[in-house]
Amino acid sequence: xxxxxxxxxxxxxxxxxxxxxxxxxxxxxxxxxxxxxxxxxxxxxxxxxxxxxxxxxxxxxxxxxxxxxxxxxxxxxxxxxxxxxxxxxxxxxxxxxxxxxxxxxxxxxxxxxxxxxxxxxxxxxxxxxxxxxxxxxxxxxxxxxxxxxxxxxxxxxxxxxxxxxxxxxxxxxxxxxxxxxxxxxxxxxxxxxxxxxxxxxxxxxxxxxxxxxxxxxxxxxxxxxxxxxxxxxxxxxxxxxxxxxxxxxxxxxxxxxxxxxxxxxxxxxxxxxxxxxxxxxxxxxxxxxxxxxxxxxxxxxxxxxxxxxxxxxxxxxxxxxxxxxxxxxxxxxxxxxxxxxxxxxxxxxxxxxxxxxxxxxxxxxxxxxxxxxxxxxxxxxxxxxxxxxxxxxxxxxxxxxxxxxx
Numbered sequence: 579x580x581x582x583x584x585x586x587x588x589x590x591x592x593x594x595x596x597x598x599x600x601x602x603x604x605x606x607x608x609x610x611x612x613x614x615x616x617x618x619x620x621x622x623x624x625x626x627x628x629x630x631x632x633x634x635x636x637x638x639x640x641x642x643x644x645x646x647x648x649x650x651x652x653x654x655x656x657x658x659x660x661x662x663x664x665x666x667x668x669x670x671x672x673x674x675x676x677x678x679x680x681x682x683x684x685x686x687x688x689x690x691x692x693x694x695x696x697x698x699x700x701x702x703x704x705x706x707x708x709x710x711x712x713x714x715x716x717x718x719x720x721x722x723x724x725x726x727x728x729x730x731x732x733x734x735x736x737x738x739x740x741x742x743x744x745x746x747x748x749x750x751x752x753x754x755x756x757x758x759x760x761x762x763x764x765x766x767x768x769x770x771x772x773x774x775x776x777x778x779x780x781x782x783x784x785x786x787x788x789x790x791x792x793x794x795x796x797x798x799x800x801x802x803x804x805x806x807x808x809x810x811x812x813x814x815x816x817x818x819x820x821x822x823x824x825x826x827x828x829x830x831x832x833x834x835x836x837x838x839x840x841x842x843x844x845x846x847x848x849x850x851x852x853x854x855x856x857x858x859x860x861x862x863x864x865x866x867x868x869x870x871x872x873x874x875x876x877x878x879x880x881x882x883x884x885x886x887x888x889x890x891x892x893x894x895x896x897x898x899x900x901x902x903x904x905x906x907x908x909x910x911x912x913x914x915x916x917x918x919x920x921x922x923x924x925x926x927x928x929x930x931x932x933x934x935x936x937x938x939x940x941x942x943x944x945x946x947x948x949x950x951x952x953x954x955x956x957x958x959x960x961x962x963x964x965x966x967x968x969x970x971x972x973x974x975x976x977x978x979x980x981x982x983x984x
């Protein structure tokens with residue numbers, strides 16, 4: 579835009595300078611000024627024609643600004659050096675370079691050229707190579723060049739600002755389109771993955787049933803051990819599928835209802851009691867709220883989330899360890915602390931807990947914690963972890979309450 583409009587601003591100024599200057603200077607000086615100003619106007623015109631037919635890059639703009647600055651320095655040298663009316667015009671290419679190239683090398687080069695040029699003008703002896711313009715003409719020319727410089731700056735800086743704004747809007751639009759496409763693709767992949775996981779669960783159930791039947795007839799110790807390994811691997815695969823399906827399942831619609839939190843916690847202990855007993859881990863419950871203390875929750879989804887967290891605590895303990903579930907009323911809600919005296923987590927793992935596929939357990943996916951966090955946050959609650967390696971872990975769940983019966 580700047581390169582295309584520049585000749586329209588410069589042409590009237592060149593013609594005016596010829597009208598004002600040529601009659602009051604010597605023939606040699608007039609010819610020299612006419613050649614310099616005419617060549618510069620011709621260059622701008624050709625450049626505008628090219629810019630109107632194809633996009634010009636930063637390198638072209640940089641060269642154009644340097645040519646402009648050098649031409650103005652030559653014109654100033656022939657019309658009074660540092661006192662020339664062309665000196666104010668040097669601000670136009672310099673400031674345009676600052677706006678276009680910022681703190682880059684090209685901006686620094688343009689600045690250096692102008693500074694060195696102005697110093698050279700200041701050092702030129704008076705009347706070299708031509709005499710200065712007469713005072714009345716010089717004053718009029720100075721006013722004209724200042725106005726022209728301001729007009730050129732307005733066109734260049736405003737044009738660059740508009741181009742920057744357009745580029746920003748285009749980038750925002752492309753970013754939004756990309757995010758939308760990624761979200762659509764992620765949804766499609768999750769849908770396919772969930773379907774595959776569902777399809778795997780059915781034959782896996784059949785395989786477990788057959789293995790259980792065959793294991794009943796196994797009497798040789800080695801065969802019994804092998805069947806135990808197969809059943810353990812089937813259980814591990816089922817856990818991975820359960821975590822993935824819980825993670826991929828949409829969380830858009832919770833089926834809320836009043837839930838007695840103490841009763842829900844008792845149900846979780848009942849479900850996991852056999853698992854904890856088999857692992858040699860004690861499972862204790864401490865409740866400091868009334869049995870009728872209610873929260874608004876989806877009991878199925880919240881139970882699933884808490885089962886994941888308590889199950890992780892049981893697996894973190896060695897035989898002889900203890901998992902304690904402590905429930906109390908706090909901050910307009912309830913706080914459930916799940917404490918274990920197991921292996922604990924390293925600082926690196928603690929910082930990444932809740933990230934998909936980050937787990938210290940061999941074969942673990944980490945999706946159970948991701949699911950639990952999503953469900954708890956959708957209920958308006960929070961999930962936090964504190965852990966010391968070798969000493970155990972504390973998982974804190976806070977949920978808002980809706981009613982405390984009197």
